[in-house]
Amino acid sequence: xxxxxxxxxxxxxxxxxxxxxxxxxxxxxxxxxxxxxxxxxxxxxxxxxxxxxxxxxxxxxxxxxxxxxxxxxxxxxxxxxxxxxxxxxxxxxxxxxxxxxxxxxxxxxxxxxxxxxxxxxxxxxxxxxxxxxxxxxxxxxxxxxxxxxxxxxxxxxxxxxxxxxxxxxxxxxxxxxxxxxxxxxxxxxxxxxxxxxxxxxxxxxxxxxxxxxxxxxxxxxxxxxxxxxxxxxxxxxxxxxxxxxxxxxxxxxxxxxxxxxxxxxxxxxxxxxxxxxxxxxxxxxxxxxxxxxxxxxxxxxxxxxxxxxxxxxxxxxxxxxxxxxx
Amino acid sequence: xxxxxxxxxxxxxxxxxxxxxxxxxxxxxxxxxxxxxxxxxxxxxxxxxxxxxxxxxxxxxxxxxxxxxxxxxxxxxxxxxxxxxxxxxxxxxxxxxxxxxxxxxxxxxxxxxxxxxxxxxxxxxxxxxxxxxxxxxxxxxxxxxxxxxxxxxxxxxxxxxxxxxxxxxxxxxxxxxxxxxxxxxxxxxxxxxxxxxxxxxxxxxxxxxxxxxxxxxxxxxxxxxxxxxxxxxxxxxxxxxxxxxxxxxxxxxxxxxxxxxxxxxxxxxxxxxxxxxxxxxxxxxxxxxxxxxxxxxxxxxxxxxxxxxxxxxxxxxxxxxxxxxxxxxxxxxxxxxxxxxxxxxxxxxxxxxxxxxxxxxxxxxxxxxxxxxxxxxxxxxxxxxxx
Numbered sequence: 001x002x003x004x005x006x007x008x009x010x011x012x013x014x015x016x017x018x019x020x021x022x023x024x025x026x027x028x029x030x031x032x033x034x035x036x037x038x039x040x041x042x043x044x045x046x047x048x049x050x051x052x053x054x055x056x057x058x059x060x061x062x063x064x065x066x067x068x069x070x071x072x073x074x075x076x077x078x079x080x081x082x083x084x085x086x087x088x089x090x091x092x093x094x095x096x097x098x099x100x101x102x103x104x105x106x107x108x109x110x111x112x113x114x115x116x117x118x119x120x121x122x123x124x125x126x127x128x129x130x131x132x133x134x135x136x137x138x139x140x141x142x143x144x145x146x147x148x149x150x151x152x153x154x155x156x157x158x159x160x161x162x163x164x165x166x167x168x169x170x171x172x173x174x175x176x177x178x179x180x181x182x183x184x185x186x187x188x189x190x191x192x193x194x195x196x197x198x199x200x201x202x203x204x205x206x207x208x209x210x211x212x213x214x215x216x217x218x219x220x221x222x223x224x225x226x227x228x229x230x231x232x233x234x235x236x237x238x239x240x241x242x243x244x245x246x247x248x249x250x251x252x253x254x255x256x257x258x259x260x261x262x263x264x265x266x267x268x269x270x271x272x273x274x275x276x277x278x279x280x281x282x283x284x285x286x287x288x289x290x291x292x293x294x295x296x297x298x299x300x301x302x303x304x305x306x307x308x309x310x311x312x313x314x315x316x317x318x319x320x321x322x323x324x325x326x
Numbered sequence: 327x328x329x330x331x332x333x334x335x336x337x338x339x340x341x342x343x344x345x346x347x348x349x350x351x352x353x354x355x356x357x358x359x360x361x362x363x364x365x366x367x368x369x370x371x372x373x374x375x376x377x378x379x380x381x382x383x384x385x386x387x388x389x390x391x392x393x394x395x396x397x398x399x400x401x402x403x404x405x406x407x408x409x410x411x412x413x414x415x416x417x418x419x420x421x422x423x424x425x426x427x428x429x430x431x432x433x434x435x436x437x438x439x440x441x442x443x444x445x446x447x448x449x450x451x452x453x454x455x456x457x458x459x460x461x462x463x464x465x466x467x468x469x470x471x472x473x474x475x476x477x478x479x480x481x482x483x484x485x486x487x488x489x490x491x492x493x494x495x496x497x498x499x500x501x502x503x504x505x506x507x508x509x510x511x512x513x514x515x516x517x518x519x520x521x522x523x524x525x526x527x528x529x530x531x532x533x534x535x536x537x538x539x540x541x542x543x544x545x546x547x548x549x550x551x552x553x554x555x556x557x558x559x560x561x562x563x564x565x566x567x568x569x570x571x572x573x574x575x576x577x578x579x580x581x582x583x584x585x586x587x588x589x590x591x592x593x594x595x596x597x598x599x600x601x602x603x604x605x606x607x608x609x610x611x612x613x614x615x616x617x618x619x620x621x622x623x624x625x626x627x628x629x630x631x632x633x634x635x636x637x638x639x640x641x642x643x644x645x646x647x648x649x650x651x652x653x654x655x656x657x658x659x660x661x662x663x664x665x666x667x668x669x670x671x672x673x674x675x676x677x678x679x680x681x682x683x684x685x686x687x688x689x690x691x692x693x694x695x696x697x698x699x700x701x702x703x704x705x706x707x708x709x710x711x712x713x
Contacts (some may be wrong), residue, residue, distance in 0.1 A: 005343050014364055015357045022352040031662040032604040034654060037613060038647045038663060045643030052636025059633060100385070101651045101663065103646070108682065154682035161683045172684050174408075217679060269379035276383070295397070302394040309383045309390070313436065316379055322374040 001027055026247040028242060042105045050112040057120050065125070073117050080110025084150055095213045096151040104152060111146055111155050115139045115162075156214055160221055161200065167194055171225060182232035191229030198222025199254075219258065223267070226251050227274040234281055241285065248278045268319055272312050279303055329426050329477050330369070335536050336549075337365035360440055369432035380435030388418060388443040408451035417445030436478070445474050445483060464493035475540055484540035485547040492517055492551055500568070508580060511555050515588075518552035543608065549596065549611045556588035559622045589622050604660065 001023055010020040053073055060066045084107045087099040098104055121127045122135040143159035146152065164171040167190050170179040180187060202218030206209055230251060233244035252275045259267035283304050287297040328335070344361040347353045366654075372380065392414055396403065403410060420439040425431040449470050453463045468490030475483045495517050500510045509601055528534045528591040529541030547668050562579050579585070596612030599605065629635060 001343055001347050001350075005340060006347065009344075009361060012364065014360045015353050019347075019353040019357055023347055026347075026350050026352050031657050031664070033662055033665060034650070035663055035665045037610065038654075041613075041643050041647040042651075045640045045647060047640070048636045048643065049640030052633045052640055055633040056561055056637065059631075102648055110641045119598065139447075153679040157679040157683040164619055173680055175684075265375040272379055273382065299394070302390050302397070306387050306390045306394070309387045313380055313383050313387075316376055316383075317370075317372070320376045323373075 003027060039101070042102070045276060046105045046109045046112070050109055054111060054116050058115060070117070070120060070124075073113050073120070077110050077113040077117055080106045080113070088150055091149060093210050095211070103150075103159075104154070107146065107150050107152055108154055111143060111158065114142060131264055133166065134240075136162065140166055147214075151211065153214070153217060156217055157221075160217070162317065164225075169194060169225070171221060176224070176228065182228075183236055185236060188229050188233045188236060191225050191232070195222045195224075195226030198225065216321070220266075223251070223255055223258075223270065227270070231274065231278060231281075234278060242282070245278055245282050248274070257267065263323060265320070268316070268323075272316055275311055276308065279308065327476055328479055329365075329423065330432055330479070330536075331430075332536060334369055334432075337367045338369070339535070340365045341367070344506065352700075368430055370430050370434050371432050372434055377435035377438075382435075383438045384436045384439035385443060385490075388439065392447075392587075411447050411451045415444045418444035418447060437478075440479055441474065441480055442482070444498050445470055459497070461496075461498035463495045464490045464497060468494055475537075477635035479537050480538055481540045481543035484537075485543050488521055488544050488547045489551065511561050511585070514555035515552055518548045518555060522548035522552065545607050546611055549608070550615075553588075553592050553615050553618070556585060556592060557618065557622060558582070558585040558589045559625055561585050590619050 003024065006015065006023045008021055009015045010017065014021075053076070057066070057069050058074065060069050084103055087103055089099055091098045118135065118139045128134040128138070140159060140162040143155055143162055147156035147159050161171055169187065169191055170176060171194075182188065198218045199222035202215045202222060205218060206215040227248070230244055230248040234241045234248070237244060252271050255267050256273040258264065259271065284297075284301050287300050287304075290297070341362050344353065344358045348355065348358040371377075395410065395414065396407075399406075399410065418440050422437055422444060425434075425436055425440065431437045449467045452466050456463065456467075468487050471483045471487035471490060474480065475487055492514055496510060496514055499506050499513055525541045525544035525548060529538050529545065530622060534541065562585075565579060593612045593615035596608045596615065600607070600609030600612055623629070624635075630638075651663050654661055655666075
């Protein structure tokens with residue numbers, strides 16, 4: 001806050017003398033915050049530590065030391081859980097404030113080492129036998145439990161990515177388009193199922209007030225999975241693409257209602273972008289049918305894509321105005 | 327000079343001051359409302375998500391229009407593609423002027439997309455497949471970026487201008503002879519330092535107040551180029567690639583000691599100066615570059631096995647951060663752990679959870695006996711994919 005500015009406001013009678021004094025006092029007491037720097041350092045520390053332990057286990061898998069390594073990992077995980085359990089505020093279905101800055105990161109470390117530990121048990125001792133699905137299921141359940149018990153959004157997101165991996169889908173944000181094989185119809189159906197489950201879970205969280213602040217995480221990931229699976233369905237099932245498109249419109253409508261209800265600009269933008277892609281595909285397919293061999297459909301397709309993008313822009317601008325007034 | 331209404335830009339700054347004061351409970355809601363009434367602005371600036379959407383859609387329009395134009399003119403184009411691109415770029419910039427003039431777009435996504443694509447389309451024909459020397463390309467891009475920065479106060483273009491200017495300096499200087507080759511890093515370091523000092527000065531000047539954010543980005547860019555120009559790895563590899571030094575692995579390069587010193591000491595210097603001057607830019611740049619210094623050492627010396635380094639480094643980071651957080655629980659020497667403002671907390675938590683999901687992918691259950699299990703592989707990576 002610039003004192004000159006507020007002196008001017010005061011002289012112009014825009015703010016009272018008492019307010020100006022408050023500004024002056026606040027500015028003289030102003031502190032330099034290292035909040036985000038320290039948080040990032042903690043996060044990097046946890047990242048390095050759990051990554052290093054993972055490699056350590058992997059490197060030592062057939063040596064004498066592996067039981068010692070296993071013990072160390074179990075110890076770190078247990079110590080992390082013990083600390084978090086001691087420090088945590090009593091459980092509530094509402095949002096619970098974090099007891100101290102270290103809590104979030106130690107919980108993350110405990111959860112990550114727990115996942116490594118179970119994977120290691122399965123690899124070395126085959127505790128789950130041939131039930132490989134179970135080896136993915138157990139850590140996922142523990143992660144979901146921790147997310148609710150300790151109220152941690154990051155662990156919830158980890159649990160969701162583990163759930164998706166257990167069902168056979170990669171949903172980590174930067175990998176979702178690269179690592180999934182969308183020409184596989186099972187994957188598309190699984191995606192629809194997973195997306196539907198996540199959105200439902202989000203809606204139930206909000207409705208029953210079971211950690212209502214988890215809603216956004218569930219619905220956000222769920223909607224992306226639904227939209228992407230729908231688009232993949234349109235591209236993959238060539239003859240039934242229109243049915244998938246109708247499904248896409250249905251999801252888009254739900255997304256639009258969500259956006260209106262929760263005043264979310266974010267949902268309106270993803271709705272617009274996915275719908276633009278789906279609609280563009282349908283129009284290009286229709287144009288292909290009308291014309292056959294010259295450049296006509298390409299011209300028309302390009303003109304359509306330009307015109308519809310302009311229409312989308314106007315729509316978004318109008319929507320933005322509407323939301324601001326509301 | 328600046329395309330946007332400068333009174334409105336001033337008023338935005340005043341409104342932001344008022345909002346901050348309101349958030350810190352210094353002024354009342356009524357007082358903030360009075361300030362907003364007294365200093366109005368009429369720009370069209372949407373919510374930041376809408377801005378991203380508008381940006382993507384505008385970029386799509388520019389790309390498809392370009393495609394359409396190329397298709398129509400395909401036969402006539404042959405050699406005229408450069409002219410066509412420049413023409414398209416100028417058209418985009420013309421459209422930008424219209425959007426700023428009438429619907430008063432300001433940081434709306436539409437103006438950002440038109441500006442960046444316009445500058446790219448105007449510059450690309452001079453840089454791709456040309457007979458122009460590299461320094462002339464850099465100079466041209468630098469001038470275009472500089473002019474666009476002055477007119478539209480865009481911070482990304484300010485960074486582009488700094489980088490192209492330094493590139494022009496480097497490509498123009500190093501072919502001048504053996505002396506020039508060996509002193510090129512020092513020239514770049516001096517140039518970066520000069521830009522940093524100027525940007526700091528301009529950032530505080532009343533005359534350049536609408537460009538304060540550009541100056542911030544210029545400062546960061548100059549700090550990064552200053553470090554890069556003195557980094558052992560960068561100097562050695564550019565020496566090998568461009569200047570034909572042909573150093574063998576293990577062979578030291580001329581003035582190697584100096585470059586090792588600047589590789590390690592510059593980040594520390596940034597951090598110390600940042601803490602002493604309470605300068606966030608210096609501090610954060612220093613912290614990021616400390617990682618670069620570690621990677622540089624890692625590249626040339628095998629200090630310990632990777633996992634041992636990761637575990638020790640991780641423990642040290644957690645312990646250091648934890649100790650400092652405990653120490654700063656009560657504010658000391660003007661520093662605190664507490665957050666500056668409480669705004670946007672929920673969104674930050676959501677973004678953080680996505681970063682976590684991205685850096686710790688779940689282990690893949692696979693029957694293959696050689697399977698690797700996770701606990702976190704891969705580094706960094708933002709959540710940019712879906713945010």
